[in-house]
Amino acid sequence: MTMSMDRIRESVTSVWAKALLGLIIVSFVLTGVSSYMFSGADTAPAKVNGQTISRGEFEKAYEQQRQRMEQQLGDLFGQLAADSSYLAGFRKQVLDQLINQALLDQWVATLGLRISDEAVRDAIRQIPAFQVNGQFSNEVYLSTLRRQNLSVAEFRELVRSSQALETLVGGISGSAWVSSDEVALMQQLQAQTRDLKSVIIDAAPYAAKAEISDEAISNYYNSNPQQFQAPAKVAAEYVVLRLQDLMAQVAEPDDAAVAAWYEQHKGEYSQPEERRVAHILLTGDDADAKAKVLADELAKGGDFAAVAARDSHDPGSASRGGELPWLTSTSFDADFAAGAFAIAEVGKVSEPVKSKSGVHLIKLLEVRGGVTKTLAEVRGELVSALKRQQAQELYFDQQQKLVNASFETPDSLTDAAAVAGLQVKTAAAFAADAAPQELAHPAVLDKLFDEEFAVAAQASDLIEPSDELSLIVRPIEFLPPAVQPLEAVKAEVVGLLRNQQAEAAATALAEQLLAALKSGDDAKWQELLSANSLSAAEAKGVARSGGDVDPALRQAAFELARPQAGKLSAKVVSLGGGKTAVVAVTAVTDVAPAVTDGSLQGQLAASVGRQALETAITMLREQADISYPAPL
Numbered sequence: 001m002t003m004s005m006d007r008i009r010e011s012v013t014s015v016w017a018k019a020l021l022g023l024i025i026v027s028f029v030l031t032g033v034s035s036y037m038f039s040g041a042d043t044a045p046a047k048v049n050g051q052t053i054s055r056g057e058f059e060k061a062y063e064q065q066r067q068r069m070e071q072q073l074g075d076l077f078g079q080l081a082a083d084s085s086y087l088a089g090f091r092k093q094v095l096d097q098l099i100n101q102a103l104l105d106q107w108v109a110t111l112g113l114r115i116s117d118e119a120v121r122d123a124i125r126q127i128p129a130f131q132v133n134g135q136f137s138n139e140v141y142l143s144t145l146r147r148q149n150l151s152v153a154e155f156r157e158l159v160r161s162s163q164a165l166e167t168l169v170g171g172i173s174g175s176a177w178v179s180s181d182e183v184a185l186m187q188q189l190q191a192q193t194r195d196l197k198s199v200i201i202d203a204a205p206y207a208a209k210a211e212i213s214d215e216a217i218s219n220y221y222n223s224n225p226q227q228f229q230a231p232a233k234v235a236a237e238y239v240v241l242r243l244q245d246l247m248a249q250v251a252e253p254d255d256a257a258v259a260a261w262y263e264q265h266k267g268e269y270s271q272p273e274e275r276r277v278a279h280i281l282l283t284g285d286d287a288d289a290k291a292k293v294l295a296d297e298l299a300k301g302g303d304f305a306a307v308a309a310r311d312s313h314d315p316g317s318a319s320r321g322g323e324l325p326w327l328t329s330t331s332f333d334a335d336f337a338a339g340a341f342a343i344a345e346v347g348k349v350s351e352p353v354k355s356k357s358g359v360h361l362i363k364l365l366e367v368r369g370g371v372t373k374t375l376a377e378v379r380g381e382l383v384s385a386l387k388r389q390q391a392q393e394l395y396f397d398q399q400q401k402l403v404n405a406s407f408e409t410p411d412s413l414t415d416a417a418a419v420a421g422l423q424v425k426t427a428a429a430f431a432a433d434a435a436p437q438e439l440a441h442p443a444v445l446d447k448l449f450d451e452e453f454a455v456a457a458q459a460s461d462l463i464e465p466s467d468e469l470s471l472i473v474r475p476i477e478f479l480p481p482a483v484q485p486l487e488a489v490k491a492e493v494v495g496l497l498r499n500q501q502a503e504a505a506a507t508a509l510a511e512q513l514l515a516a517l518k519s520g521d522d523a524k525w526q527e528l529l530s531a532n533s534l535s536a537a538e539a540k541g542v543a544r545s546g547g548d549v550d551p552a553l554r555q556a557a558f559e560l561a562r563p564q565a566g567k568l569s570a571k572v573v574s575l576g577g578g579k580t581a582v583v584a585v586t587a588v589t590d591v592a593p594a595v596t597d598g599s600l601q602g603q604l605a606a607s608v609g610r611q612a613l614e615t616a617i618t619m620l621r622e623q624a625d626i627s628y629p630a631p632l
Helices: 005-012 034-037 055-075 075-081 084-111 117-124 138-147 151-174 180-189 203-208 214-223 245-248 255-264 287-299 305-313 333-343 375-408 414-419 444-449 451-457 486-519 522-533 551-559 598-623
Strands: 046-048 051-053 193-202 233-242 275-281 353-355 358-368 425-431 463-466 470-479 539-540 569-576 579-591
Touching: 034 046, 046 084, 051 084, 051 470, 055 075, 055 084, 075 084, 075 305, 075 444, 075 598, 084 151, 084 193, 084 287, 084 598, 117 151, 138 151, 180 305, 180 598, 193 486, 193 551, 203 486, 233 245, 233 358, 233 375, 275 287, 275 305, 287 305, 287 358, 333 353, 375 414, 425 470, 444 463, 451 470, 451 486, 486 522, 486 569, 486 579, 551 569
Parallel strands: none
Antiparallel strands: 046 051, 193 539, 193 579, 233 425, 233 470, 275 358, 353 358, 463 470, 569 579
């Protein structure tokens, strides 16, 4: 690395340093790596200081983020995505992430930060996707790059860029420091307790007394049309193809077919033999001679673990008596594995074994596996596998029939269903958040609620929510979003206005109580409480969390300033659910920490580091030339 961390920290104090809000490091391995190869400036959704973010790059990043959200939220994400405004915001968020990534990469280039070839090589060897049984596999590495259409040189540069960016970010966030005095102050604030005085006012009694005129109803309705807009709805016909349904139709295979399948796939029902061994590694010109000496010592009763700890040249295992993880015949160096698997009995030590690493003495500690299940043991599993195979063949055949027939007659699904032996189902007009269960899949709803597609009323392409489920849908009727007539929502408007009036009345009373409390007019305070059937509550030693005090009330109390001598610190706060409160802090008790909490110091430093990054990227965006040539 050609740049020191001191230089990075110096840059943080310069004009560039006000730059890094929300950090996104794009993964270069197996997810999105090819997006950096896309072109397409003519349709580019953004340019950052002259650097194009291509349409292909954006769409790939969008699809990956969408898939992550679907995994996290399930069908809920499909309902959210049916809202065009939500989807537009989601797409913009993805584009913002790509813009942030471009700005960070450009900053790295400006600083001249570069990662050494050795560090890049080490980083690649640590990527799990390139490992087999915990060991880096050059064969897997090269085949993966071939599938991604990347050369070794291209991939190394991508990893180098990723590592450089991570180093930059680590330098900035890692420079955050919090003193022990700050930690002690935070501990004191966390341990602080407060004595409270409060009154809670429920707006519900005022709602029953509210008088709502027709003019107020009409004015509110006309001023807030968006509140009364019915969502888009679509009526549709559809055909559903399920692999599970076909499984029930497939005949059970005969014994001969089951036996033949078993012989072809016997390896799948075998557990390979694994061995746990310990070894002593010897290297250097005298390795053979030294191995013979140690072999004699062990043959005379020497303790293998003690000898390994004393003489083994393998630093990773010597301290553990030479013990290694479980291994198969293919998971280690071939010569080493051959020697380990040649030992006939647990507890025995091999003759010296030569490998690329040196000369080994190997002790067999434990053996497991090496067992093949019988046909009788796995017959049920085999029958299910054969039935699934037949069902999948039928499934793919029916998929093709559905696609061909719906393409030929796109204005009806009758023919498509008939050729596949399925039924055409219909769904009356529904909103995206109330879709029938069979249609409640994000991909299906995205298609049905695409207005251009819905209005055309043609059959869709084959939609596959999963590997075992396919649908073709055709909209029958599309009802765009529309404001509902006043009569349909009048009761809702009246309820809203009643709540508004009630909450306004409760707030007005709370302000009167607050004024009496602050002025010290106890007579007025008591008069207001009595006239409105209210009572004040007092709580001593309220902590920042826990206890039975309303959370919103507690939060408001700890936001108030410390009361001055002879005066209260008080405010009006909304508790939600139609409730308003007056809360006053009558006393504050501080507790000095006995010792500094080291873990808290780390948490505070991490928080300060995140804030530095957030501040930095905000300024990077402000100083950048960002344009949007094509709409999302």
